[in-house]
Amino acid sequence: MACKPPSTWTQYRTLLAKDLKAEFRTKDMIVSMGIYAFLVIVVFGVALSFARPGAEFLEASGGLLWALVVFTSLLGLNRSFSHETENGCLEGLLLAPLDRGVIFLSKATSNLIFLALVEVIAVPLYWVFFSSFAAPAETGWLLVVPLLLGSIGIAGIGTLLSTMTASTRGKDVMLALLFVPIIFPLLYACVSATTCALVGGEVFAEGFFTALALGAGYDVIMILASWVLYDFVVN
Amino acid sequence: MADKKKLKLPEVGQWPDKLMAPALIAGAVLTTLGFLMAFFIVPPVGGAAVDGVELIGDSMVSQKMLLSQKIFYFHMPVAITSFLGMAFGCYYAVRFLMTKNQRFDTCSRICLEISLLFIIMTMITGEMWTRFEWGVWWSWEPRLTTYLILMLIVIAYFVLRSSVDEPERRATFAAVIAIIATVDVPICFMITRLIPSSIHPVVLREGGMSPEMGMCVGLCALGMLLVGFALYRARFNQVRLTQRVEALKESLED
Amino acid sequence: MNPILADIYSTILPSAPYLIAAYALLWVALLVYVLIIFRGTKKAEAQLMLLEEAVADQQIKTQ
Numbered sequence: 001m002a003c004k005p006p007s008t009w010t011q012y013r014t015l016l017a018k019d020l021k022a023e024f025r026t027k028d029m030i031v032s033m034g035i036y037a038f039l040v041i042v043v044f045g046v047a048l049s050f051a052r053p054g055a056e057f058l059e060a061s062g063g064l065l066w067a068l069v070v071f072t073s074l075l076g077l078n079r080s081f082s083h084e085t086e087n088g089c090l091e092g093l094l095l096a097p098l099d100r101g102v103i104f105l106s107k108a109t110s111n112l113i114f115l116a117l118v119e120v121i122a123v124p125l126y127w128v129f130f131s132s133f134a135a136p137a138e139t140g141w142l143l144v145v146p147l148l149l150g151s152i153g154i155a156g157i158g159t160l161l162s163t164m165t166a167s168t169r170g171k172d173v174m175l176a177l178l179f180v181p182i183i184f185p186l187l188y189a190c191v192s193a194t195t196c197a198l199v200g201g202e203v204f205a206e207g208f209f210t211a212l213a214l215g216a217g218y219d220v221i222m223i224l225a226s227w228v229l230y231d232f233v234v235n
Numbered sequence: 236m237a238d239k240k241k242l243k244l245p246e247v248g249q250w251p252d253k254l255m256a257p258a259l260i261a262g263a264v265l266t267t268l269g270f271l272m273a274f275f276i277v278p279p280v281g282g283a284a285v286d287g288v289e290l291i292g293d294s295m296v297s298q299k300m301l302l303s304q305k306i307f308y309f310h311m312p313v314a315i316t317s318f319l320g321m322a323f324g325c326y327y328a329v330r331f332l333m334t335k336n337q338r339f340d341t342c343s344r345i346c347l348e349i350s351l352l353f354i355i356m357t358m359i360t361g362e363m364w365t366r367f368e369w370g371v372w373w374s375w376e377p378r379l380t381t382y383l384i385l386m387l388i389v390i391a392y393f394v395l396r397s398s399v400d401e402p403e404r405r406a407t408f409a410a411v412i413a414i415i416a417t418v419d420v421p422i423c424f425m426i427t428r429l430i431p432s433s434i435h436p437v438v439l440r441e442g443g444m445s446p447e448m449g450m451c452v453g454l455c456a457l458g459m460l461l462v463g464f465a466l467y468r469a470r471f472n473q474v475r476l477t478q479r480v481e482a483l484k485e486s487l488e489d
Numbered sequence: 490m491n492p493i494l495a496d497i498y499s500t501i502l503p504s505a506p507y508l509i510a511a512y513a514l515l516w517v518a519l520l521v522y523v524l525i526i527f528r529g530t531k532k533a534e535a536q537l538m539l540l541e542e543a544v545a546d547q548q549i550k551t552q
Contacts, residue, residue: 157415160411160415164395164408164411164412165395167399167404168395168398168399168408169398169399169400170398174391174394174395174398177387177390177391177394177395178388178391178395178412180387181384181387181388181391181419182388182415182416182419184384184419184423185384185419185422185423185425185426185427188423188426188427188430189426189430192430207430210429210430211430214425214426214429214430217422218422218426221418221422222415222418222419222422225414225415225418226415229332229411229414229415232332232407232410232411233407233408233411235407
């Protein structure tokens with residue numbers, strides 16, 4: 001009987017399921033990311049303890065929220081690939097006749113899912129702790145859109161970079177060193193969009209969609225580039 | 236391997252080496268000419284208006300003369316050279332990924348070294364101008380920000396190189412970062428320009444260049460490009476010499 | 490000097506140190522890179538000498 005190779009979609013689903021299963025069995029990464037996010041919020045609380053509450057706070061809070069996301073995602077990305085290298089899992093994966101692009105996509109998706117899960121906990125927490133400073137405008141809930149856009153970009157380029165840095169000396173620092181400048185344009189666009197959403201009114205109409213469009217452009221270009229280059233990095 | 240089409244590798248003694256000495260001399264002459272022209276021929280650019288008009292030489296002047304603007308005549312050529320270095324670094328990185336030949340990795344690395352050198356020179360001249368004109372050492376202005384990011388990525392590139400031991404893997408990772416950086420920087424430039432930050436408005440004076448200014452910048456740019464090329468070639472020769480000595484040493488030790 | 494002329498020239502002297510520093514540092518940076526190249530060449534040549542000596546020694550031994 002001829003054995004049909006599984007379709008790309010099946011491969012993708014299997015790999016993704018593997019990552020999710022491994023994670024939900026131990027809940028290692030999500031718990032540590034969640035606690036880390038909470039600690040960053042506490043640090044922000046201390047840093048802002050002498051700031052005066054007021055509408056001006058809204059202009060800074062979008063940026064702070066993104067600082068939280070960047071630090072938390074750095075932690076997550078660092079750990080996401082160490083599982084693979086620790087137990088020689090990566091060699092096994094590479095022995096299988098898989099397209100490397102599929103490995104990239106599944107890894108990026110699992111990173112995105114973990115990041116999104118942590119954000120679902122961290123963003124409301126952030127709101128709880130800092131809404132006493134200034135109430136966001138009615139359009140505030142729209143920050144979900146830049147958050148999603150930013151997370152997609154972070155997961156995409158972050159997967160490529162964390163795969164690379166997983167096999168270097170001093171990998172934690174190395175990842176941060178590469179990740180922060182490369183993600184900078186996206187971060188800038190997302191902070192701008194988030195601030196627009198939080199401040200609302202005229203500012204919202206002016207800048208929100210431009211920033212989103214630019215962020216989306218970055219996502220598309222960078223994910224395509226990472227997807228193509230992933231082939232070389234893994235081999 | 237034998238049936239593989241013969242790959243032409245950059246090597247010491249090929250035609251670019253013949254151009255090295257003339258390029259260096261021409262570069263030195265052109266930049267010197269540009270320097271002299273900037274200070275003695277191109278009239279100083281006017282800044283803020285003063286209340287009154289005064290006859291200087293044979294023209295009426297009603298603005299403050301800006302000496303600080305003279306920095307621009309070298310600032311922009313140096314910046315152009317750094318971008319070009321980056322572009323060539325990316326080109327060689329692509330060649331490396333296609334052929335997996337270490338020689339292209341060497342070329343790519345040296346291109347980025349040159350690029351880093353010129354980025355640092357751009358930062359220095361830019362900083363001096365910023366400090367005098369705006370009175371601050373740093374401002375989050377689109378061009379400055381883009382350059383900072385560019386510099387950080389190139390520095391990260393070299394740190395990454397030093398933290399991987401295996402040559403093949405080091406070269407691959409470096410090539411990937413070189414390509415990502417070349418893609419990232421234009422996006423960064425665009426995004427920081429199209430989304431003006433509200434706190435620090437764009438302060439740059441926009442305005443055309445007079446033909447004289449344009450010529451001066453062109454002269455300096457050509458000179459700087461030639462200097463950059465000569466430096467690249469000199470460094471390439473030196474690195475190749477070192478590599479060949481290393482290879483010889485290894486084969487003797489056996 | 491009349492006040493208008495003084496005003497026209499007012500930024501020239503204060504900006505001179507920055508201008509000079511910019512140009513000087515520019516060339517210093519170039520020079521440093523050239524020195525790096527020179528040092529690399531020197532090192533490689535010294536190693537080459539050592540290798541030549543080693544080869545000569547080996548030849549004497551084998552004879």
